[in-house]
Amino acid sequence: MIPITSSDTKPIVVESATQSVKVLEDIKFAEYASTESNHDTVRDPESGLKRTLKSRHLAMISIGGVIGQGLFLSSGANLAKAGPAGLLIAYAVVGFIVFWVAFQLGEIAAYIPISGSFTVYCRRFVDKSFGTVIGYNYWACWSIIVAVELVAIPLVMRFWTDRVPDWAWSAIFLVIMFCMNLYGARCWGEIEYWFSMVKILAVIVFVIVGCCTSGGLVGDQVYGFKYWNDPGAFSNGALGVINALVLAALTMTGTDIVGVSAGESSNPRKAIPAAVKNVFYRIICIYVFSVFVMGMIIPWNDPHNLRAGNRDVSVSPFTLVFQKAGLSGASHVVNAVVLVTLISCGNSGMYVTTRTLCALANEGIAHHKLAYVNKRGVPIYALLCTSAVSLVCFLTSFIPGEALFLVLADLAGIAGMITWTGIAISHYRFRKAFIAQGKDLNSLPYVAPGHPYMNILVIVACVVIILMSGWSYFVPASATGLVGSYGGVILVVVGFIVLKFWTKSRLVPLAEIDLDTDVRQYSAEELEIEKEENASRGIWQKLKLIFT
Numbered sequence: 001m002i003p004i005t006s007s008d009t010k011p012i013v014v015e016s017a018t019q020s021v022k023v024l025e026d027i028k029f030a031e032y033a034s035t036e037s038n039h040d041t042v043r044d045p046e047s048g049l050k051r052t053l054k055s056r057h058l059a060m061i062s063i064g065g066v067i068g069q070g071l072f073l074s075s076g077a078n079l080a081k082a083g084p085a086g087l088l089i090a091y092a093v094v095g096f097i098v099f100w101v102a103f104q105l106g107e108i109a110a111y112i113p114i115s116g117s118f119t120v121y122c123r124r125f126v127d128k129s130f131g132t133v134i135g136y137n138y139w140a141c142w143s144i145i146v147a148v149e150l151v152a153i154p155l156v157m158r159f160w161t162d163r164v165p166d167w168a169w170s171a172i173f174l175v176i177m178f179c180m181n182l183y184g185a186r187c188w189g190e191i192e193y194w195f196s197m198v199k200i201l202a203v204i205v206f207v208i209v210g211c212c213t214s215g216g217l218v219g220d221q222v223y224g225f226k227y228w229n230d231p232g233a234f235s236n237g238a239l240g241v242i243n244a245l246v247l248a249a250l251t252m253t254g255t256d257i258v259g260v261s262a263g264e265s266s267n268p269r270k271a272i273p274a275a276v277k278n279v280f281y282r283i284i285c286i287y288v289f290s291v292f293v294m295g296m297i298i299p300w301n302d303p304h305n306l307r308a309g310n311r312d313v314s315v316s317p318f319t320l321v322f323q324k325a326g327l328s329g330a331s332h333v334v335n336a337v338v339l340v341t342l343i344s345c346g347n348s349g350m351y352v353t354t355r356t357l358c359a360l361a362n363e364g365i366a367h368h369k370l371a372y373v374n375k376r377g378v379p380i381y382a383l384l385c386t387s388a389v390s391l392v393c394f395l396t397s398f399i400p401g402e403a404l405f406l407v408l409a410d411l412a413g414i415a416g417m418i419t420w421t422g423i424a425i426s427h428y429r430f431r432k433a434f435i436a437q438g439k440d441l442n443s444l445p446y447v448a449p450g451h452p453y454m455n456i457l458v459i460v461a462c463v464v465i466i467l468m469s470g471w472s473y474f475v476p477a478s479a480t481g482l483v484g485s486y487g488g489v490i491l492v493v494v495g496f497i498v499l500k501f502w503t504k505s506r507l508v509p510l511a512e513i514d515l516d517t518d519v520r521q522y523s524a525e526e527l528e529i530e531k532e533e534n535a536s537r538g539i540w541q542k543l544k545l546i547f548t
Contacts (some may be wrong), residue, residue, distance in 0.1 A: 021495060040354055045470070067344070068149055071287065073316050076304070076320075082241050095284075097462065098279065100389070100454040108427055110444070113520055118359075118423065124517075125433065128503060133492055149346035178345065183376060199340065200336045206290065206322075207285075207293055210321050231299055235301070249417050294317045318337070318338065319335065323486070357370045407480050421463065430515075436510040
């Protein structure tokens with residue numbers, strides 16, 4: 001019998017040394033949490049990361065945190081590929097997939113909030129080799145996205161000056177992104193909150209100005225659906241829509257950031273479901289409305305669209321729409337907003353890759369040093385490693401032409417869809433195990449609709465899109481196009497097969513899936529108080545919670 005005491009509790013009697021260690025750990029964390037709770041700096045006892053992200057951070061970031069050059073700069077390339085109707089179809093299809101992926105991830109992340117969660121979920125609920133491959137694929141996806149943003153930033157800066165070499169701009173903004181991530185999740189969350197606010201407001205203004213321009217309220221003509229008739233609603237038929245799907249996927253990659261940041265949320269039970277529900281508004285109001293407006297005002301054969309090597313700032317559809325509205329004087333403001341989006345998306349990418357590497361290290365499948373977290377709650381060695389990869393990638397600005405730029409974009413888009421497939425599979429297995437082990441679904445903080453049919457739909461849709469993505473590169477043959485479409489898939493498949501043979505891992509039986517480790521526990525009193533608070537709030541109070 002071993003008595004244990006804490007500073008504010010009566011002696012606790014335990015039966016063994018093992019139990020005493022566990023009780024001591026619980027007491028230590030409880031005391032640490034109580035001393036830091038007033039400052040919103042409670043650490044996760046397992047990872048060492050600080051739970052400093054508030055509900056407003058996750059809510060705003062889930063709507064606009066990862067809107068980057070895919071929408072503001074490169075969407076002109078998709079318009080040229082598919083035409084206005086084809087572009088709208090491509091974004092609607094990918095948005096439908098993302099909508100269900102967000103629900104599926106939200107259910108697990110609210111119940112088991114772990115930073116860099118995809119690797120853990122896939123290894124625990126599916127197969128260790130599968131989880132390892134998904135984790136490294138996700139890390140590679142966001143590393144490429146950071147590189148793409150750094151390559152795109154000099155293109156935006158040329159609007160103001162061409163005296164500074166591209167590599168210098170990339171280096172400067174790489175240092176800025178590094179510093180923003182150096183001060184922990186709270187600093188990153190606060191910066192991204194305001195960046196997201198700027199981007200969302202820019203999209204709202206863009207949609208309003210675009211609609212007024214299309215209707216002839218501003219500008220010198222009425223556009224309506226003129227360009228849907230001439231040069232046409234589709235630029236390349238069904239093949240054009242297929243080609244546009246990958247870049248649309250790249251544009252919407254980032255919904256899963258809610259899962260990555262779950263372990264650093266101060267209250268994942270409330271914050272994650274709210275953030276997941278915001279994904280619907282992000283898809284409809286930001287992406288679908290934006291590309292619809294673009295298609296009305298900009299013809300798909302406009303020479304300023306991102307194609308044929310034309311990559312100056314004028315390719316931004318946002319800039320073109322404001323110019324056609326007769327607001328060319330606002331081009332400096334629009335260009336500044338585009339710059340903010342690139343910095344923001346790169347900043348988010350660096351955060352995601354850092355937490356993913358930390359999770360891989362905690363799982364024992366990356367160097368143990370990458371799991372080290374400093375006193376600010378930052379996985380500093382993982383951050384340095386990510387920055388080193390970005391340092392190599394931004395040197396691609398020395399390579400002439402747009403081939404490598406487009407290959408990177410395709411690789412990132414495909415990697416994003418592989419991640420969505422992994423999320424759908426892990427959620428399918430999680431829910432099956434939850435029921436098989438006799439657990440009550442009512443005990444989940446959030447229950448995703450559509451299981452298992454929407455899981456199957458996401459898996460099938462992603463696989464089909466990936467297989468079709470390189471269809472147009474076979475005839476005529478394009479080596480760079482095929483590498484961008486299938487290079488990442490081949491590496492993932494080969495890596496999975498090699499790991500299966502090397503580690504002898506197996507599909508985890510439903511009865512053996514661990515559904516208890518890392519679960520955030522809430523007392524009955526806390527749940528009852530939360531239920532009463534939710535019931536008493538009016539609609540305006542609920543809306544206010546998103547921004548406070």
